[in-house]
Amino acid sequence: MSTPPLASGPEGPGTLRPLLDTVLDALRDGRRARGGPLPAGGPQAVAARLRAAAGDVLPDDGDPDALRALVHALAEGAADPADPLCAAHLHCPPLAVATAADLAVSVLNPSLDSWDQAPAASELEALVSRALAQLAGLADSLVTTGGTEANQLALLLAREAHGGSVRLVCGANAHHSLPRAAWLLGLPEPVVVPAPAGTLDPAALDEALTEVGGPLLVAATAGTTDAGLIDPLPEIAALCAAHHARLHIDAAYGGGLLFSDRHRAALTGLEAAHTVTLDLHKLGWQPVAAGLLAVRDTHDLAVLHQRADYLNADDDTEAGLPDLLGRSLRTTRRPDVLKIAVTLKALGRTGIGALVDQVCARAAELAELLDAHPRFELYDRPTISTVLFRPTEATDDTVADVRRRLLHEGRAVLGRARLDGRLWLKATLLNPHIRPDDLAGLLKLVEGTTPR
Numbered sequence: 197m198s199t200p201p202l203a204s205g206p207e208g209p210g211t212l213r214p215l216l217d218t219v220l221d222a223l224r225d226g227r228r229a230r231g232g233p234l235p236a237g238g239p240q241a242v243a244a245r246l247r248a249a250a251g252d253v254l255p256d257d258g259d260p261d262a263l264r265a266l267v268h269a270l271a272e273g274a275a276d277p278a279d280p281l282c283a284a285h286l287h288c289p290p291l292a293v294a295t296a297a298d299l300a301v302s303v304l305n306p307s308l309d310s311w312d313q314a315p316a317a318s319e320l321e322a323l324v325s326r327a328l329a330q331l332a333g334l335a336d337s338l339v340t341t342g343g344t345e346a347n348q349l350a351l352l353l354a355r356e357a358h359g360g361s362v363r364l365v366c367g368a369n370a371h372h373s374l375p376r377a378a379w380l381l382g383l384p385e386p387v388v389v390p391a392p393a394g395t396l397d398p399a400a401l402d403e404a405l406t407e408v409g410g411p412l413l414v415a416a417t418a419g420t421t422d423a424g425l426i427d428p429l430p431e432i433a434a435l436c437a438a439h440h441a442r443l444h445i446d447a448a449y450g451g452g453l454l455f456s457d458r459h460r461a462a463l464t465g466l467e468a469a470h471t472v473t474l475d476l477h478k479l480g481w482q483p484v485a486a487g488l489l490a491v492r493d494t495h496d497l498a499v500l501h502q503r504a505d506y507l508n509a510d511d512d513t514e515a516g517l518p519d520l521l522g523r524s525l526r527t528t529r530r531p532d533v534l535k536i537a538v539t540l541k542a543l544g545r546t547g548i549g550a551l552v553d554q555v556c557a558r559a560a561e562l563a564e565l566l567d568a569h570p571r572f573e574l575y576d577r578p579t580i581s582t583v584l585f586r587p588t589e590a591t592d593d594t595v596a597d598v599r600r601r602l603l604h605e606g607r608a609v610l611g612r613a614r615l616d617g618r619l620w621l622k623a624t625l626l627n628p629h630i631r632p633d634d635l636a637g638l639l640k641l642v643e644g645t646t647p648r
Contacts, residue, residue, distance in 0.1 A: 197471060197533055201485050201565065212303070216255060216358060222264045226271025233301055237605030275609055278635035281641070284611035285447055286421065286475075288626040290483040297538035298483050309527045311508040311518045317531035318520055326535045328474065329490040331454050331545075332447075333467025336494045337474070338523055339533055340487035342597035343448030344373040346473035349525065351377045351413065351488045353471060356499040357442065358411035365389060365404055366397030366415040367427065371446055374415050384410075394615055398431040404505060405439040412441040419450025419479075422622070423575065424582030426450055428463025437468075445469040448530055449488070450580055452479025456549040470496070476536055479580070484533055494612035495523060510599070516622040549582045554579040554628040562623060562635045571643055575620055584613055584620040587646040592619040594632050598645050608641050 201211040233243045235645060245288035247271035251259075259265070276282055277432055278289035278612075304307040306314035308321065341348040351374070356502045364378045365378035369391035378386050385407050389400045396416060405412060416427040416437050429445065434442040452475040453459040454466075464471060469492065492499060501522040503510075508519040521527075522606035539548070559578040566574040566585045586595050601619060602608040620643065 198361040204305070208303060212579060218264050219267050219418070222267035223271045223608040225595065226274070227276065228269040228273065229268070229272040230276070230606070232281035232606045233609050234275050234603060234606040236604070238604040244312055246273050246625040251265050265644055270601070275586045278300055278627060278629070279609075281638055282629040283625055283627070283638070284609040286478040286626070288478060288481050289541075289629075293542050294482050294539045297535040300560075301532070301534050304437070306531050307528045308523070308531055309529065310520060314520075315409055316532060317534065320537055321523070321531060321533040323534050324540065325488060325558050327468075328488055328536075332451065332472050332474065332490050332494045334469070334472060334490040336497070337488040338492040338497070339529075340484040340524075342487035343371065343473050343475045344377075344487075345448065345476070345525075346487050346489035347371065347373045347415075347444075347446055348377040348380065349413075350471040350473065351383065352380055352525075353491070353496045353499065354385065354411075354413040354442050354444065355381055357470075357496055362411045362413045362442070363408065363588065364413050364415060365401070365408065365441070367391040367401075367417065369394055369396060369422070369425065369427075370415055370417055370419045371448070374446065378522055381609075384475045391427075394420060394425045396427040396432065398428055398435060399502055400557075401432060401434050402439075404462070405435060405441055405607070413444060415444045416469075418445055418447035418466065419580055421449070422582075422615060424449060424578060424624070426462055426579055429463065429468070429473060432464045433468035443469045444471045444473070446473045448473050448475035449478050451475065452548075452552050453580065455545050456552040456556075457546075458549075458553050459580075476539075479555070480548070481551060481626075481628075482535055482539065486536055512515060524603035551628045555625045558632075558635065559583050559623075559625045561632055561639075562625065565635055565639060567638060571646070572639065575615065581625045583625070584615065585623070586620050587642070590633075590646065594647065595619045595621060598642060601645050602641065607645075608638060610642070 202208060203212055206482060245503055246269055248310055277287045294605045306317045307434060308314045308318055325337040325579050327341055329335055358415045361625055363384045364374060364386040366374050375386045387404050389404050390397050418426045433443055450463060453463050472490040473491060474488040475483045480486060508521050513519050547550050559581040560585045563574055563577050566572045571588050572585050574587050596619060599612055611624060612620045617623050
């Protein structure tokens with residue numbers, strides 16, 4: 197048996213070209229076999245088809261058709277975020293240019309735990325992470341796997357800045373990763389402030405900051421998962437300053453508004469935070485993963501410093517080799533920054549901002565259609581690109597059943613959110629190619645699935 201070829205090295209490009217053709221053909225054929233935004237039949241049917249296609253996943257002898265067969269099976273059984281009827285989650289269709297850049301990372305396989313494994317990638321990460329932090333009004337940022345890791349890092353930095361203990365104060369609308377991070381880091385039980393209108397209530401926050409003692413970290417949200425709402429950031433920042441509390445803003449969703457001249461004013465107050473979570477595999481059209489944690493004071497990052505002689509020996513550092521271990525809690529990590537850098541360079545801020553404007557405009561159009569439709573109830577006008585709605589006079593059980601029927605049949609992927617004590621269907625529009633007739637078609641599909 198011959199030795200399998202490598203992706204890099206002098207023979208790499210020639211080896212990869214026919215394999216890429218195989219992958220692209222399998223992706224096309226798998227999508228055609230799926231025929232919609234989601235595979236039909238529900239979990240059991242999807243699992244059965246996948247098992248049949250995969251067969252023995254660890255055979256004694258290799259299968260030369262493995263690449264085609266498994267990519268086809270994955271594509272056939274995928275939820276396709278590029279389909280206009282796939283709009284449940286903060287799950288974006290990635291840009292082609294970003295995806296192509298990601299291939300280069302897989303080929304070269306750099307690891308950002310020491311300079312000698314990623315010479316150019318480490319410099320590129322430093323340039324891009326600083327530029328994105330400055331876009332948010334802060335000083336520097338760390339690349340993360342997404343909003344969850346960024347939020348965990350924010351709590352860790354706050355804890356260490358306060359000598360080993362801090363108490364999280366967050367709204368009832370905060371992302372679940374924040375109280376989970378408090379638990380993971382052994383912090384006190386978080387103080388949860390009411391968010392009666394879906395956003396953190398400043399008066400209730402003022403009361404909590406007055407009553408709760410000890411070092412405090414307030415976590416605000418710029419783009420809630422349920423409805424895309426933005427907390428009143430300037431008021432929260434002023435309260436944090438008055439009470440000497442540290443401020444973290446989770447802008448994993450809403451941070452993409454920074455690219456838009458039309459919408460960035462919604463993030464006024466972001467620059468007052470000590471730390472900000474950003475996530476460009478949401479409103480940034482990047483393949484997963486593409487998160488960042490931006491920091492106001494770079495001295496906060498010193499607590500992440502670690503020493504491992506085989507990676508950052510003192511004499512190597514003194515000789516000028518960059519020390520990368522303090523840039524992440526992870527050791528081995530791929531340079532996810534390349535796809536971000538290529539996107540920023542290829543589209544520019546205005547190009548990305550135009551995509552942001554497009555999805556926000558489509559969300560506004562969907563809200564107008566719903567508001568004018570007698571068989572639907574609109575929760576509210578969208579703040580970013582999330583629209584909540586439900587069939588008029590439907591029960592919560594009916595709303596849940598409609599959503600599951602569409603999923604089971606593979607016809608549409610809508611999310612769910614519980615606000616004001618009721619269950620709503622959620623359309624999160626992240627596809628800049630979606631058209632007005634796609635929106636009308638989505639409503640027609642939901643209407644046809646709802647019992648009269």
